[in-house]
Amino acid sequence: MMTTTNQAQIDVRGVKQAIWKREMDSRDSIRIKYASKYDESSNYWKNSIGVNRTIKKLHVLDKKRALETETPPMDTADPKGTGTLAAPFH
Numbered sequence: 001m002m003t004t005t006n007q008a009q010i011d012v013r014g015v016k017q018a019i020w021k022r023e024m025d026s027r028d029s030i031r032i033k034y035a036s037k038y039d040e041s042s043n044y045w046k047n048s049i050g051v052n053r054t055i056k057k058l059h060v061l062d063k064k065r066a067l068e069t070e071t072p073p074m075d076t077a078d079p080k081g082t083g084t085l086a087a088p089f090h
Contacts (some may be wrong), residue, residue: 006051006052007052008089009048010045010048010049011046012042013044013045013048014045017038017041017042019044020034020037020038020041024038027051033059
């Protein structure tokens with residue numbers, strides 16, 4: 001997800017930011033209309049970049065994959081449903 005969805009959103013938002021910036025710099029009327037939207041979009045764009053960097057730096061995806069291979073899925077962990085969570089529902 002991080003390398004596909006997040007990166008695609010970051011790339012598209014970067015292009016959008018560049019277009020807005022170019023138009024805002026050329027005309028004051030556009031700058032006034034889009035200043036708030038540009039700032040909001042810019043903040044989200046920077047946040048997405050930071051989140052991706054942090055995920056890579058902390059090896060979150062590798063840790064998540066390791067955790068998923070260690071832990072059996074809930075539906076196969078207790079096939080009869082006799083566990084403490086499932087007991088009240090039987």
